[in-house]
Amino acid sequence: MTSETITTHTTTATAAGSWRLGGLELTRIGYGAMRLAGPNAWGPPPDRYQAVAVLRAAVQAGVTHIDTSDYYGPHVVNDLIREALHPYPENLHIATKVGARRTPDRRWPAALSADELVRAVHDNLTRLSLPALDLVNLRMTSTKSAADIVAPFAVLARLREQGLIRHLGVSNVSTEQVQAAQGIAPVSAVQNHYNIASRRGDALVDWCAEQDIAYVPYYPLGGFRPLQAEALDRVAHELGATARQVALAWLLQRSPNILLIPGTSALAHLRENIAAATLTLPTEALSTLNALTTNAR
Ligand SMILES: NC(=O)c1ccc[n+]([C@@H]2O[C@H](COP(=O)([O-])OP(=O)(O)OC[C@H]3O[C@@H](n4cnc5c(N)ncnc54)[C@H](OP(=O)(O)O)[C@@H]3O)[C@@H](O)[C@H]2O)c1
Numbered sequence: 695m696t697s698e699t700i701t702t703h704t705t706t707a708t709a710a711g712s713w714r715l716g717g718l719e720l721t722r723i724g725y726g727a728m729r730l731a732g733p734n735a736w737g738p739p740p741d742r743y744q745a746v747a748v749l750r751a752a753v754q755a756g757v758t759h760i761d762t763s764d765y766y767g768p769h770v771v772n773d774l775i776r777e778a779l780h781p782y783p784e785n786l787h788i789a790t791k792v793g794a795r796r797t798p799d800r801r802w803p804a805a806l807s808a809d810e811l812v813r814a815v816h817d818n819l820t821r822l823s824l825p826a827l828d829l830v831n832l833r834m835t836s837t838k839s840a841a842d843i844v845a846p847f848a849v850l851a852r853l854r855e856q857g858l859i860r861h862l863g864v865s866n867v868s869t870e871q872v873q874a875a876q877g878i879a880p881v882s883a884v885q886n887h888y889n890i891a892s893r894r895g896d897a898l899v900d901w902c903a904e905q906d907i908a909y910v911p912y913y914p915l916g917g918f919r920p921l922q923a924e925a926l927d928r929v930a931h932e933l934g935a936t937a938r939q940v941a942l943a944w945l946l947q948r949s950p951n952i953l954l955i956p957g958t959s960a961l962a963h964l965r966e967n968i969a970a971a972t973l974t975l976p977t978e979a980l981s982t983l984n985a986l987t988t989n990a991r
């Protein structure tokens with residue numbers, strides 16, 4: 695396979711298959727929209743036309759899972775999604791996050807009080823122009839205590855009972871916190887930091903698979919610190935792919951409950967990432983990459 699063949703523009707996200715999240719079908723290759731705002735997810739994009747084009751291209755390429763939050767911008771990314779894609783195709787599912795807010799100095803403090811969470815859900819509904827949100831992730835802070843998730847998750851569970859949310863997820867959480875949340879309402883997704891070089895989440899990935907919970911790794915490409923490893927480059931070269939495609943293909947092969955939301959503001963990168971859907975890593979390449987992670991943990 696050459697890089698020319700795996701970056702073909704006819705590749706669609708559906709080639710990597712999909713995951714059933716309740717009654718929703720999410721392509722395993724989705725799109726993370728955070729990068730569409732300005733630097734550090736703050737303010738407007740440098741090129742609004744380009745941001746709208748990236749969103750439309752993702753959907754045209756078959757992506758049915760877009761990850762966002764009203765605190766990206768703030769509001770900017772949700773406004774772009776509405777502008778680019780509303781009225782939404784029936785099969786498109788937008789996942790959002792609540793539990794943080796932005797301050798003018800661009801920090802992300804927690805916003806986990808009942809008032810803040812209710813307001814955040816309504817802000818997402820309004821900005822995205824939706825009657826109900828398909829998936830809302832409760833983003834926790836650095837605390838890993840099970841007790842800390844109970845009150846905020848119960849607030850979201852009540853909003854779900856009211857019909858404003860279809861499915862609930864949790865983010866930045868420990869296994870104990872997922873279990874505590876499950877005691878309140880079904881948990882459909884976990885969104886934690888995880889990638890080929892950062893695998894502290896290994897046990898939780900496997901546990902979620904047993905529980906039929908989607909695991910949505912954020913920073914699949916390293917986030918603000920791009921993945922860099924000689925072995926990754928070597929495998930990519932051997933397969934005629936790019937290192938980023940190999941990193942995404944590794945995640946797809948890691949476990950069937952992993953759903954990808956790579957972020958990009960560039961059309962060419964979007965196409966390159968989606969084309970990872972057709973990349974199968976042979977056993978030998980997987981061994982090399984698995985060894986890399988052991989060293990890079
Ligand atoms: N739950 C949480 O706490 C949390 C935290 C962070 C992020 N998230 C979610 O996770 C999603 C993914 O995370 P992320 O965007 O921060 O990190 P990421 O997907 O690991 O990496 C994005 C970075 O990689 C670059 N990139 C993407 N594709 C590329 C390619 N093919 N070639 C070269 N560079 C490429 C992007 O730059 P370009 O724009 O130039 O392509 C951007 O700088 C976000 O969109 C967001 O929805 C959630």
